[in-house]
Amino acid sequence: MKTREVKIGNITIGGGNRIAIQSMTNTKTADREATLNQIKALSSAGCDIVRFTVNDMEAAEAIPYYVENISMPLVADIHFDYRLALAAAERGISKIRINPGNIGDKENIKKVANACKIRNIPIRIGINGGSTEKSLLEKYGGPTAEALAESALNNARMLEECDFNNIVLSVKSSDVLTMTKAARILSEKCNYPLHIGVTETGDVRRGNIKSAIGIGALLLDGIGDTVRVSLTDDPVKEVLAAQDILFCCGIGGGINIVSCPTCGRTQSNLIPLVAELEKQTREIKTDRRLTVALMGCVVNGPGEAKHADLGVACGNKSGLLFRKGEIIKKLDESEIVPVLIKEIKELLNA
């Protein structure tokens, strides 16, 4: 289902807008220097929206400082205490993540909804196994996809009853199948923008794979308006992984490198050549997508290289350069990466 648009600070998500990359700081929010530095690092890495915990009034008091120093939309993550949500709304936050079901008293939910409504602040309802209502866990026999989705819709209804519908939903699980199924249920049942991600994935190696499968499966079906890769590591790595997942799903610009796995025919140092080309092409920021092939031999190499925008089929410590299927010239191995980078830049500027 096409989602409705929601404005988060200077970014609009949903309704077919660009999918935004989100991350979360792991510094103490009250520690202004550490948190500002981390938000800046996330911004430089390509993060679009950053969330931090607002776990006490000291954290809430720091919000104006971040608003003043950061143009990226800031999201306050709040659990249980509606007064912190009111404090964040009054201090310039762009979005609040809170589950109305955790606030308790209906009057207090209303106060939060009203504080957000008058300032056009959206609320994200974030459901996971831990926040799912006991009654739903009993009904479904645990934190199943159906339980998570129903919990999200129940929480949304609590805000709708306060005449509030500036809502983003997320249903996360550390189980990839549960998370994808829950998001698919929501995508069929409502048109609120969906924030997607696998949660509590572990370290970078397996966390990246879980996230790529879960987020990627949904993105390929057109589901998801913001993404977060969740890793037990530096959050900058979450942003880099999210960029790669989006790119590999065909979203956004960049240089797509096609390279062979090498085999007994390879007569050049393809592995370090590809690593260097990857490194240098990541620095090239573009909205366009170019495919650059770097192949290990002349058996399969020219065929692959010909279909790419640019390509090199390596021979013995050398390579044949192709541009749009045409052989341009023979290169010494040491020339391959610098010449490809020069050619990429020329194509992008053409």
Ligand code: SF4
């Ligand atoms: S392109 Fe050539 S070198 Fe690379 S894997 Fe295929 S046969 Fe081997």
